[in-house]
Amino acid sequence: MRRSYGRQPPLPKPYEFVKIDEMSDEHRCHPKGHEDYGIDKISGELKGEITTLSPVHVASGMMELTGRRDFPLVKAHTSHNGRPIIPGSSLKGAIRSIVEAISPSCVRITRLRSNQLPNNTSACKNKKSLCVSCRMFGAMDYLGQVRFSDAVLQQGYTTEIAAIPSLYSPRTREGLYFDDSGNVKGRKFYQHGNLAEGNVPIEVCPVNAKFDFILSFDNLTEGELGLLLIALGLGTPKFYPKLGGAKPACCGTLEITIPKSQIFEDIERAYLQYDVEPTDIDIPKYIDAAQEIVLNDQLQQLADILKLDEQRQCPDRNY
Ligand SMILES: [Zn+2]
Numbered sequence: 001m002r003r004s005y006g007r008q009p010p011l012p013k014p015y016e017f018v019k020i021d022e023m024s025d026e027h028r029c030h031p032k033g034h035e036d037y038g039i040d041k042i043s044g045e046l047k048g049e050i051t052t053l054s055p056v057h058v059a060s061g062m063m064e065l066t067g068r069r070d071f072p073l074v075k076a077h078t079s080h081n082g083r084p085i086i087p088g089s090s091l092k093g094a095i096r097s098i099v100e101a102i103s104p105s106c107v108r109i110t111r112l113r114s115n116q117l118p119n120n121t122s123a124c125k126n127k128k129s130l131c132v133s134c135r136m137f138g139a140m141d142y143l144g145q146v147r148f149s150d151a152v153l154q155q156g157y158t159t160e161i162a163a164i165p166s167l168y169s170p171r172t173r174e175g176l177y178f179d180d181s182g183n184v185k186g187r188k189f190y191q192h193g194n195l196a197e198g199n200v201p202i203e204v205c206p207v208n209a210k211f212d213f214i215l216s217f218d219n220l221t222e223g224e225l226g227l228l229l230i231a232l233g234l235g236t237p238k239f240y241p242k243l244g245g246a247k248p249a250c251c252g253t254l255e256i257t258i259p260k261s262q263i264f265e266d267i268e269r270a271y272l273q274y275d276v277e278p279t280d281i282d283i284p285k286y287i288d289a290a291q292e293i294v295l296n297d298q299l300q301q302l303a304d305i306l307k308l309d310e311q312r313q314c315p316d317r318n319y
Contacts, residue, residue: 011315014248017186018101022119027104031135043218044263050211054253055204058244071201088148094243096137098231105133151213165198165316190247193312226290239306250314
């Protein structure tokens with residue numbers, strides 16, 4: 001009997017879940033307006049650098065002619081003004097989903113109905129009462145307190161072509177989100193591992209490419225800034241954010257560092273001394289302050305999913 005490709009037994013799934021705890025009302029509060037700078041809040045800019053640890057592909061939606069015989073047409077990576085970039089929106093989305101998973105935050109994007117979620121975790125609806133990730137990253141018509149620039153590929157680096165498998169996941173996705181007792185499994189994250197090869201050509205930023213970006217923020221508490229630094233992968237246990245396309249095939253592994261930053265602990269004084277020199281950021285100080293917000297079980301689960309794992313082979317067919 002002829003076997004179709006799709007009937008092979010599925011490979012191990014390339015993702016895992018971080019559990020969602022129920023939330024209490026005290027985890028939501030009024031976000032402060034941007035004009036309402038408190039002296040106990042901090043504002044500033046992190047000048048970040050991204051190093052790719054696996055190829056990164058953020059689809060531009062365009063196809064590109066390569067002039068190559070093997071792969072004449074590829075799915076193009078996103079560029080701006082002729083330079084490959086990781087759009088600020090992609091970076092923000094990836095970091096937000098980590099913040100959501102490791103702090104008492106609502107479940108914003110889900111196919112589940114609110115009565116299938118743990119108590120009080122459905123998306124914040126009242127902009128006077130927002131969870132920490134909605135306050136930081138925005139909700140409805142509230143802009144949020146952190147902004148990511150596009151991350152621009154540094155001079156000297158260029159894109160290349162990678163051939164990835166044509167991946168598909170099982171037809172019945174719904175069941176995957178529940179455990180045997182019908183409870184929601186949690187927030188889904190794709191693991192890192194060895195790149196899977198296939199025959200779909202995509203334009204990627206190669207391994208060890210470097211990007212520059214700026215993360216600006218205003219009116220955060222020390223703990224919120226610490227939460228952001230942990231989500232960037234700067235805490236312990238160490239983990240690595242992941243973004244863009246072909247995540248199941250192990251694309252999109254990033255290491256983020258903050259070579260320089262400007263932090264204003266007192267915003268009014270900062271405006272008077274406008275030419276503040278960038279300095280090194282005291283990462284442990286803010287990460288310590290984040291202990292009051294971070295959910296430690298979830299941080300451990302996430303770090304275990306997003307650790308580097310050279311033994312792990314990403315699926316090259318159905319999973
Ligand atoms: Zn929320």
